[in-house]
Amino acid sequence: MTKNAKKIIHSDNRQFIQHATVQEAVQKRIIPTDHSSIIPGINVNELKHSLDLLKYALDYSEAIVDTVRLPLIILNKDLQVITANRAFYDIFKLTPKETENQSIYQLNDNAWNIPKLKVLLEKILPKNTIFENYEVEIELPSIGCRTMLLNARRTYRQVNNTEAVLLAFEDITDRKQLEMQKDDFIGIVSHELKTPLTSIKAFAQLLERNLIESKNEKGTYYLSKMTDQMERLTQLVSSFVNVYKIQNGKLTLNKKDFKIDELIDSTVEDFQYITKSHKIVCADKSQISIHADYERIKQVLNNLVSNAIKYSPKEKRIIVSSVKDKNNVKIAVQDFGLGIPNEERSKIFDRFFRVKGKREKGIPGLGLGLYISYEIVAQHKGKLWVDSEEGKGSTFYFTLPIK
Ligand code: ADP
Numbered sequence: 001m002t003k004n005a006k007k008i009i010h011s012d013n014r015q016f017i018q019h020a021t022v023q024e025a026v027q028k029r030i031i032p033t034d035h036s037s038i039i040p041g042i043n044v045n046e047l048k049h050s051l052d053l054l055k056y057a058l059d060y061s062e063a064i065v066d067t068v069r070l071p072l073i074i075l076n077k078d079l080q081v082i083t084a085n086r087a088f089y090d091i092f093k094l095t096p097k098e099t100e101n102q103s104i105y106q107l108n109d110n111a112w113n114i115p116k117l118k119v120l121l122e123k124i125l126p127k128n129t130i131f132e133n134y135e136v137e138i139e140l141p142s143i144g145c146r147t148m149l150l151n152a153r154r155t156y157r158q159v160n161n162t163e164a165v166l167l168a169f170e171d172i173t174d175r176k177q178l179e180m181q182k183d184d185f186i187g188i189v190s191h192e193l194k195t196p197l198t199s200i201k202a203f204a205q206l207l208e209r210n211l212i213e214s215k216n217e218k219g220t221y222y223l224s225k226m227t228d229q230m231e232r233l234t235q236l237v238s239s240f241v242n243v244y245k246i247q248n249g250k251l252t253l254n255k256k257d258f259k260i261d262e263l264i265d266s267t268v269e270d271f272q273y274i275t276k277s278h279k280i281v282c283a284d285k286s287q288i289s290i291h292a293d294y295e296r297i298k299q300v301l302n303n304l305v306s307n308a309i310k311y312s313p314k315e316k317r318i319i320v321s322s323v324k325d326k327n328n329v330k331i332a333v334q335d336f337g338l339g340i341p342n343e344e345r346s347k348i349f350d351r352f353f354r355v356k357g358k359r360e361k362g363i364p365g366l367g368l369g370l371y372i373s374y375e376i377v378a379q380h381k382g383k384l385w386v387d388s389e390e391g392k393g394s395t396f397y398f399t400l401p402i403k
Pocket residue numbers: 303307308311335337338339340348353354355356360364365366367368369370371394
C-alpha cells in the first residue's frame with residue numbers, strides 16, 4: 001500500500017483500500033489511465049480534484065465525530081447500531097463488540113427500551129422527523145441513574161448512500177442536580193428570611209407611632225430610612241420566593257374578573273405618590289375586562305413601571321396605555337431613557353440577566369423582575385416583549401387574552 005492509502009474495514013467485515021488521490025488509484029490500476037475514455041465529455045482534472053476534496057471532507061468529518069465529547073451513534077433503518085464514536089464507548093462503558101449490530105433497545109441491558117423513545121425513534125425515517133432535547137431519566141447498570149438529553153435526526157451513510165439515524169446523547173445529571181440544589185437553597189433561605197422580616201416590620205410600626213407621639217423628629221426620620229431599606233429587603237425576598245415557585249411549577253394563579261384600566265390607574269397612582277422625579281401618564285384606555293390574577297398582573301406592571309423609572313435617570317416622562325388587539329388586551333409601558341442595546345434585547349428576560357456596562361452601575365437590581373414578569377404573563381397565555389433603541393428609550397408590551 002502506498003503511504004497515502006488507507007485500509008478501511010467495515011462493520012460487515014468488507015475490506016478495501018481507500019486511496020488518497022485519483023493519481024494513486026490510477027497507479028494501482030483501479031481506474032484506467034485514459035480516464036476520458038470511460039467518462040466522455042467530463043474534465044478529468046476537475047473530477048480528480050472533486051474526489052480529493054470529497055476524501056478530505058470525509059476524513060475531516062470522521063475526525064470531528066471521534067473527537068467530539070458528546071456520545072453519538074448511527075443506527076440503520078432497523079435501529080441497529082452501525083457505528084458509535086469514542087465518547088459513546090467511554091461514557092456508556094461499552095465495547096464496539098457489545099454495541100455494533102445490536103438494536104439500540106438491547107444496549108446497556110435493555111435500558112434504552114423506553115416506550116416514548118421507541119415512538120420518537122421509529123418515526124424518524126418513515127416520516128422524516130427529528131427530535132430535540134428529549135429528556136429521559138435512565139437507570140444504567142454500568143453507571144447508575146442518569147438524566148440524558150437526546151437529539152436525533154435522519155442522515156445518510158456514505159456506503160450505498162442509505163438512510164440512517166444519527167442519535168446524540170448529553171448527560172445533564174450534574175447540571176440538573178446543581179439546579180435543584182440552588183432552587184432548594186433559594187426556597188429555604190427566602191422562607192427563613194420572611195418570618196423575621198414580618199415581625200421587624202410590625203415592631204417598626206409600633207415604634208413609629210411611639211416616636212410620632214413623643215414628637216421625636218430625628219427618630220422618625222431615621223426610622224423612615226430603615227423602613228425604606230426593609231421594603232427593599234422584602235421585595236428581594238419576594239423575588240426569590242417567586243423564582244423558586246416558577247422553577248418548581250408552584251406559581252399558582254388566583255383569577256378573577258376585573259377591568260384592566262382600574263389596575264393601571266391604581267398602579268400609576270401608587271407610583272406617582274412615591275415618585276416625585278417622574279411624570280407617569282395614562283394614555284389610551286381599552287375599557288376591557290379580563291379574567292386574570294389581579295395581584296400577579298399588578299406585579300408585572302409594577303416591575304415594568306419601576307424599571308421605566310430606574311432606567312430613565314434623565315428623562316422624566318413615562319406613558320402607560322392599554323388597547324384592544326384582536327382577542328387580547330395589549331398593555332404598553334413606554335419610557336424615554338437609556339434603552340437596551342440590540343444584542344442584549346433577547347437576554348433581558350433570562351434569570352439574573354442585567355445589561356453589563358457603566359450605565360447599570362449604581363442602579364440597584366438583581367435581574368429577576370423581567371424573568372418573573374415573563375413567566376407570569378406566559379402562565380396567563382399572553383406574551384411579553386420589548387421595542388427599544390439605545391439612548392432613546394424602551395417600550396415594554398404585554399398581552400392578556402380577553403375572557
Ligand atoms: P433588574 O432591573 O433588577 O436588573 P430586570 O429583570 O427587571 O432586573 O431587568 C433586566 C435588565 O434589563 C436590567 O438590568 C436592565 O439592564 C434591562 N432593562 C429592564 N428594563 C429596562 C428599561 N425600561 N430600560 C432600559 N433597560 C431596561
